[in-house]
Amino acid sequence: MQKFYGLRGLKLNIAIAIIAGTDFALFGYDQGVMGSLLTLKSFLRYFPEIDTANPPPGKTTSETSNIQGITVGAYTLGCFFGAVATIWLGNILGRKRTIWTGSLIMVIGAILQTASYGLPQLIVGRWITGFGNGMNTSTVPTWQAETSKSHRRGQMVMIEGSMIVFGVMISYWIDLGFSFLEPSTIAWRFPIAFQIVLALLILALIPGLPESPRWLVLKNREDDALQVLCALSDLPPEDKKIQSEFQAVKDTVVEMQKGSFRDCFKMNENRNFHRTALAYVNQMFQQISGINIITYYAATIFEQNIGLSPFLSRLLAACNGTEYWIASWFAIFTIEKFGRRSLMIFGAAGMSMSMCVLAGTTSSQSEQMGIAAAVFLFVFNSFFAIGWLGMTWLYPAEITPLNIRAPANAISTTANWIFNFMVVMVTPPAFANIGYKTYIIFAVINATMVPSVYFFFPETAYRSLEEMDEIFHKTTTLFGEHGCVKIAKEMPHRYDKHGDLLIPYEETEEAQLYAARRRSSVAVAEARGNGVNGEKKDTVEYRE
Template identity: 90%
Template sequence: MKKFYGLTGTKLNIAIAVIAGTDFALFGYDQGVMGGLLTLGSFLKHFPEIDTANPPAGTTASYTSTIQGITVGAYTLGCFFGAVATIWLGNMLGRKRTIFVGSSIMVVGAILQCSSFGLPQLIVGRWITGFGNGMNTSTVPTWQAETSKSHRRGQMVMIEGSLIVFGVMLSYWIDLGFSFLEPSTISWRFPIAFQIILALFILALIPGLPESPRWLVLKNREEDALQVLCALSDLPPEDKKIQSEFQAVKDTVLEMQKGGFRDCFKMNRNRNFHRTALAYVNQMFQQISGINIITYYAATIFEQNIGLSPFLSRLLAACNGTEYWMASWIAIFTIEKFGRRTLMIFGAAGMSASMCVLAGTTSKVSDSMGIAAAVFLFVFNSFFAIGWLGMTWLYPAEITPLSIRAPANAISTTANWIFNFMVVMVTPPAFANIGYQTYIIFAVINAFMVPCVYFFFPETAYRSLEEMDEIFHKTTNPFDVVKVAKQMPHRYDKHGELLISYEETEEAQLYAERRRSSVVAAETRGASLGVANVEKKDAVEHRE
């Protein structure tokens, strides 16, 4: 078989995006599939402990809502531990092998889930599936970012974000379609088992795709790295653009190759802690926005909070997922045009307003209020899809330096999953105890996100990963990084054409000066050693 399946240039980038996108579709599918089953009769017959509408004898709705939160949240808790494991495994295994191992674990977890006859097995299966997904979601954005061109990177990762929602949408429609097979257990076993197909697709095709060139240089496999860069750009090794990119990658890697987990917390020249904190907060913001109130519990909200029939609730949840997916395409075509900051601010402001309306429309029960609430569940998803859906898989990978990119992205992904778990866990008890006021909490949180992004998050659009290093080298405190990013000239234009050769930048000159200093120092040590040896020889001869 030809290397990289015989693909080069755009075709190879598309192939990488397809595998990365399939992984994110699998991620979205896992998030959405349980939501449509929580009100299904045959599912609740096997797992009555999580039936919040009709709690088992001797239990309360508050107790069953907590058990439901634990069951649904076991997946996100597994994702958290998978992301933590990647802190150490990421650089050890490499990007491709980490994804392969994670996908294999997901297959095992899915088999356990779809064969469950008791709640403990279901919870364990969801935890194992989550562990594999945590490894994947910590790694795929990094792999994608490190094999993409700066002018296409945002768009490629936003396609992944769209495919997360495609997975959510697919899970809703499969849940709805198989609900007609009630009371057969196939109505819920097949939707859970379907994720195995997506995982097997990833396992079959990822071995033949290229490893990250930056990870290859990190492991002293420079020829392999150069080969990958050439294949990704469909250019020969001697091309000026390839040589410039390769030298920039090599200089950065050689400078940073000693970085590790502890280095994520150092405030050194690269401002590692500053950048890790931005990545962490970015992931945290996505989850505390309240999106998973809807992703996991859409059908439950339509049925139990708005008062719709079980079938209409599942149908609206599927339509909600479809509109959510359609809205996600807006970000694909605007992420590079408007930049990361603008979309994040726009999304957070819109989500805050939507949550305010949801609080008002669910505070009283009426047909008109119910319709308005249903509409704004759609509106909230749209703002999230545009501003935050794919952003937290793109931005942390862009903002962190190579030496700590794997552990820093794993750390930031732990934020995604631990706050995801928190939201999923508290949502059922919150609705049971404070009702519509739950939305007010999330309205305030989203409003707070707006000034945070404006003052602290620098723009990364049209910047190479090495340019971001240079921006932070010039930063003196968390408040001036946005200004530095605005003022520093771009090395590449909006079409990926080279504007400033790497050799002409201050960064390259600094590295060159360091190399010269190292050579001079080595020569000086060698000369001193030579003089010392001569003097020692003369002394011996004199004594003789």
């Protein structure tokens, strides 16, 4: 078989995006598939403990809502532990092998869920599936970012975000279609089992795609890294652009290859802790926006909170997922034009407004209020799709330095999953106890996200990953005149909007700094040698 399936340049980048997108479609499918099954009679026959509409004898609505939250949340809790494991496994296994292992674990978990006849087995299966997905979602954005060109990186990773919603949409429609097979258990077993198909596709195709060139350099496989860079750009090794990119990657890796998990918490020259914190908060913001109130519980909300029929609730959930997917494409074509910051601020403001309207329209039940509430579930999803859906899989990978990129992205992904778990866990009890006021809480949270992004999150559009290092090397405060937001706004770009080189790497301050350090290291080594031979020993000690 030809190297990288015989693909080069844009075709190879598209192939990577397809596999990365398939993985995120699998992620979205897992998130959405359970929502419409929670009210299915054939499903509740085997798992009556989570029936919040008709609690089993001796159980209250509050108790069953807690058990439902645990069952649904077991998946996100597994994702959390999978992300934690990747903190240590990510740089050991490499990007591709971590994704392959995570996909295999997901297949095992899906088989356990499909074969469930009791709640404990279902919960364990969801936890195992989540563990594999946590490994994947910690790694795929990094792999995608490290194999993409700076002018296409945002678009490629935003496609991943769109694929998450594509997976959600497919899960809703499959749930709706198989609901007609009631009372057969195929109505819920097939939708759960379908995720295995996506996982097997990843397992089959990812071995032939390129590894991250930055990870290869980190592992002293420079020839392989150069080969990957050439294939990704479809250029020969001697091309000036390839040599400039390779030297930039190599310099960064050589300087930072001693990084470790503990380095994520150091406020050193690279401002590791600052950048890890930005990645973590970015992921946290996505989840505490309240999106998974709708993703996991859309059909339940339509049926139990708005008062629609079971069929209409599942149909609207499927339509919601479809519109959600369509809206996600807006970000793909605007992420580079408007930048990361603008879309995040726009999305947060729109989500806050939508939550306010949802609180008002669900405070009392009527036909008109129900229609308005249903509409604004669609509106909320649209704002989220544009501003935050793919952003948190792009931004953390862009903002973190290479030596801690794998552990830092795994740490930030733990934020995604632990806050995802929190939202999924508290949603059933919150609706059971405070009703429409649940939306008010999320309206306030989204409103606070707007100034947070404006003051603290630097723009990364059209920046190479090495340029972000340079920006933070110049940063001395969290915000203001010497903050990363201002510096990122004013520092010249190395590449234009088409990916063409504007400033050769060797002409940058960063390259000159590394060159000076190399010369200094050589001088010190030579001086040490002189000291060993009994010459200039005092001078060596002084220089060191």
